[in-house]
Amino acid sequence: MNKNKKPFTDQLSIAAAYILPYLPPAELSSISLTCKTLNLIAKSITVTRSSDASRNFEKHPTPFINNVDNHPYAYFTYTPTQIIISTNASFPQPWGSFSHPRPDPRPDTVGYLKVEDVCRCEYECECERVDGDLIMCPCSKQKLSGLIWECGSGCNCGSKCRNRVSQGGVFVRLKIVRSVRKGWGLHADEFVKCGEFVCEYAGELLTTKEARRRQSLYDKLASSGKHTSAILVVREHLPSGNACLRINIDATKIGNVARFINHSCDGGNLSTVLVRTSGALLPRVCFFASRDILKDEELTFSYGDAGLNPTGSKCFCGSSCCSGIMPSEHT
Numbered sequence: 001m002n003k004n005k006k007p008f009t010d011q012l013s014i015a016a017a018y019i020l021p022y023l024p025p026a027e028l029s030s031i032s033l034t035c036k037t038l039n040l041i042a043k044s045i046t047v048t049r050s051s052d053a054s055r056n057f058e059k060h061p062t063p064f065i066n067n068v069d070n071h072p073y074a075y076f077t078y079t080p081t082q083i084i085i086s087t088n089a090s091f092p093q094p095w096g097s098f099s100h101p102r103p104d105p106r107p108d109t110v111g112y113l114k115v116e117d118v119c120r121c122e123y124e125c126e127c128e129r130v131d132g133d134l135i136m137c138p139c140s141k142q143k144l145s146g147l148i149w150e151c152g153s154g155c156n157c158g159s160k161c162r163n164r165v166s167q168g169g170v171f172v173r174l175k176i177v178r179s180v181r182k183g184w185g186l187h188a189d190e191f192v193k194c195g196e197f198v199c200e201y202a203g204e205l206l207t208t209k210e211a212r213r214r215q216s217l218y219d220k221l222a223s224s225g226k227h228t229s230a231i232l233v234v235r236e237h238l239p240s241g242n243a244c245l246r247i248n249i250d251a252t253k254i255g256n257v258a259r260f261i262n263h264s265c266d267g268g269n270l271s272t273v274l275v276r277t278s279g280a281l282l283p284r285v286c287f288f289a290s291r292d293i294l295k296d297e298e299l300t301f302s303y304g305d306a307g308l309n310p311t312g313s314k315c316f317c318g319s320s321c322c323s324g325i326m327p328s329e330h331t
């Protein structure tokens with residue numbers, strides 16, 4: 001026997017370590033039944049997947065916690081920011097063996113802003129000044145448009161600029177907890193101060209035509225009772241008052257932690273804020289804490305008006321003003 005030749009199990013382990021992280025749960029589970037070596041590798045991938053939904057893209061891991069059934073995690077491709085996909089194909093992403101550490105562009109001292117009084121003057125940004133004089137106050141733009149404006153690639157300031165609150169990824173400690181009636185839900189894993197940036201709603205930016213096509217597909221799958229979709233539609237009313245920009249983000253297959261935020265009829269504890277960034281054509285949809293949130297509390301927001309969809313599915317938000325029906329606008 002050639003002494004330099006690695007035993008078959010070693011070769012199998014090496015090959016499997018490259019291939020198995022790309023497999024969706026059903027395939028991973030069936031391949032794990034074939035032999036002990038593959039079973040061990042599949043198990044370690046399952047542990048990695050359930051220990052961090054963000055797959056090392058965010059500052060802290062976001063674990064899946066399930067004490068109600070046997071789903072170890074939800075399977076999707078992680079993106080920390082919104083992406084434009086021109087076709088309806090998604091790309092494979094390994095999950096379990098690679099890490100993607102992200103830079104920390106935001107100083108720890110600036111983790112929040114008051115959503116209700118968004119005066120940004122305190123966030124001194126050099127690009128807003130000429131010879132030390134403030135030439136344009138960002139909060140005047142806020143008042144005009146009802147948006148938050150942040151510095152970006154169109155500004156002269158760098159990534160350390162403090163007017164980039166929502167651009168450093170997720171800084172709050174979060175966890176994804178399974179419940180019997182609502183499936184997975186995003187929870188705070190530490191105290192979150194009112195006004196603090198929580199996360200962006202990241203996913204695939206779609207045309208309205210594609211959003212409608214996917215929504216009807218997801219609705220058909222949902223009627224089987226096993227599929228949850230995560231298409232968010234936000235409308236930005238342009239300053240003229242005569243036009244409205246419609247933003248469709250689908251986080252069902254490609255998204256971030258925000259895809260686990262459930263609906264609450266009382267408006268929940270998160271505010272949805274459109275953030276425009278200098279140098280970027282399209283706004284981003286971001287969530288800020290609308291009040292102080294305690295550790296372990298579920299994070300929720302209002303998906304919309306349930307009255308728009310009287311035949312919608314049952315709502316289990318549990319709030320005192322629950323309408324009993326999940327809102328779902330006709331996309």
Ligand SMILES: C[S@@+](CC[C@H](N)C(=O)[O-])C[C@H]1O[C@@H](n2cnc3c(N)ncnc32)[C@H](O)[C@@H]1O
Pocket residue numbers: 074181182183184185228229230231259260261262263264314315316317326
């Ligand atoms: C964006 S996903 C939220 C994460 C989802 N719970 C999961 O397990 O992936 C939206 C879906 O969650 C479920 N959901 C969200 N809020 C709910 C509520 N208040 N009552 C019942 N189901 C809810 C619905 O199935 C909805 O289509």
